[in-house]
Every structure is written in structure tokens, then in C-alpha cells.
Amino acid sequence: MKILILNGPNLNLLGTREPEQYGHTSLADVEALCRATATPLGLEVHFVQSNHEGELIDQIHAYGLLCQQGKAVGAVFNPGAFTHTSVALHDAIKGTGLPVIETHISNVFAREAFRHHSYVSPVAVGVMAGLGIQGYALAIQALAHRASHKVGA
Numbered sequence: 521m522k523i524l525i526l527n528g529p530n531l532n533l534l535g536t537r538e539p540e541q542y543g544h545t546s547l548a549d550v551e552a553l554c555r556a557t558a559t560p561l562g563l564e565v566h567f568v569q570s571n572h573e574g575e576l577i578d579q580i581h582a583y584g585l586l587c588q589q590g591k592a593v594g595a596v597f598n599p600g601a602f603t604h605t606s607v608a609l610h611d612a613i614k615g616t617g618l619p620v621i622e623t624h625i626s627n628v629f630a631r632e633a634f635r636h637h638s639y640v641s642p643v644a645v646g647v648m649a650g651l652g653i654q655g656y657a658l659a660i661q662a663l664a665h666r667a668s669h670k671v672g673a
């Protein structure tokens with residue numbers, strides 16, 4: 521079974537600036553954590569970062585299909601700033617039925633008001649925020665648990 525770990529714009533900068541918000545870990549560290557968490561659960565990780573909305577949508581479409589075929593459990597998705605702007609990501613998740621756990625490193629609700637609204641949350645199966653990169657690991661565990669209990673199947 522596969523799992524998509526999808527990261528949106530500017531997350532390639534992780535570990536280079538704003539450590540007070542995002543910590544000192546790099547995106548490569550996040551990938552290593554995701555692989556270390558997913559592999560013992562029998563999940564094959566597809567780890568992607570893109571600064572382009574269309575590429576994120578294409579990945580959602582591809583994994584929506586894999587989930588329908590029973591070949592994937594869903595996606596851990598940090599949409600970055602597109603969280604707060606993108607109707608297209610909302611439509612892609614809704615349109616494919618891909619089980620998504622929206623995951624933010626920072627607590628978006630403790631930050632600027634424009635980060636309090638998410639277009640993704642209404643179509644996500646769950647939301648993680650403010651737990652640092654550990655949120656990715658917890659989201660992977662939640663998707664694995666959800667799939668093994670066939671929630672929504």
C-alpha cells in the first residue's frame with residue numbers, strides 16, 4: 521500500500537529561515553521521519569514537494585485513483601499558503617475523494633488572521649496543526665489506522 525506525502529509552496533525552504541515558526545529541521549528530515557514512520561506500517565512513501573498548484577492537483581488526482589483501486593491509503597498534505605487561497609485544491613480533493621490529512625507544522629490559529637481560514641479543511645478527513653514535524657508522523661499513523669479499519673469504505 522502506498523501513501524502520498526505532499527508538500528506545497530516554500531516548504532523546500534524548511535530549516536533555512538523562520539526557525540521560531542518551523543523549527544530547525546529540513547524537508548529532507550521530514551522525509552526521513554515519514555519513511556521511518558510509514559515503512560514499519562507496511563506503507564510505501566511517495567514524497568513530493570512542489571511550488572506549483574497544478575502539480576499538487578495532478579498528484580491528488582493520481583492518488584485519488586490509486587485509493588479507489590485499493591492501492592493507497594491517502595495523503596498527508598501540507599498545502600502551505602495555498603491552504604488559505606486555493607479553491608482548486610479544495611475541488612481536487614473533493615472531486616477525487618482522496619482521504620487527506622491536512623498537516624501544518626505551525627499552529628496556524630495562533631498566527632495572523634489570514635491563516636485561520638482553510639479551503640482544504642472542509643474536505644479533509646482530519647487536520648493537524650502546531651505539533652511541528654511530528655504532525656506528519658501522527659498523520660501517517662492515522663491514515664494507516666483508518667485504512668486498516670476501513671473507515672468510509
Ligand code: CA2
Pocket residue numbers: 529530531533534535536537538542598599600601602603623624625626627628635
Ligand atoms: O505551518 C505550516 O506548515 C504552514 O503550512 C507553512 C506555510 C504557511 O503559509 C501556512 O500558513 C502554514 C509556509 C511554508 C513556508 O515555510 C518556510 C520555511 C522556512 C522559511 C520560509 C518558509
